[in-house]
Amino acid sequence: MAGYLAYSDRPGPGWYAEPFSLSWEEFLSNTVYILGWALLLSIYAIIIALVLFGLVRLLERFKMPDLGVAIVGAVLSGLLSAYIVLGIGWYIAIGLPAIIVGLVLGMLFGAFLLPQKRSIAA
Structure with missing residues (x-):
């Protein structure tokens, strides 16, 4: 599994749960939890952007x-x-693949989407 850390507080290899075993209450609770992380991340992301x-x-x-x-x-x-990925990854025990994906996507954004193309007449 990408991003899995053997020394984290997550269950070890061989642990499997029922697919879609979350209740709606658990789903909503997890959604609020994830939105809290997004809010924390957005403060830093806006400044850097x-x-x-x-x-x-x-x-x-x-x-x-x-x-x-x-x-x-x-x-x-x-x-x-x-x-940013390293910073937020410190809190959630993120793995190296996610950091590399953040780096590559950031580079693609910075090279192709961020710069404005100047017109030939300018």
Whole structure:
């Protein structure tokens, strides 16, 4: 299982439960619990996103080449995404695969979605 830590407080290998064995009450309780983590994470994510967005727009304003903006955006976005995943992962005993996915998705976002494409006439 991706992200499973043998030394965590989770059941060990060989533990299996009935599929969909949660009651609606347990489901709602877990949903509220997960939303609490999302709220904690959103505070840090918003601050980091504003800094990253502002920096990339500043580089574009100073006419940095598109490839340079994409590289800087990818590196910074990937590292900051990994930082957020590592931070929240400390609380929930997350595994290395989830951290790598956060890094890669952050890099893709920073390289392809964050930079604005300049028009040819500009």
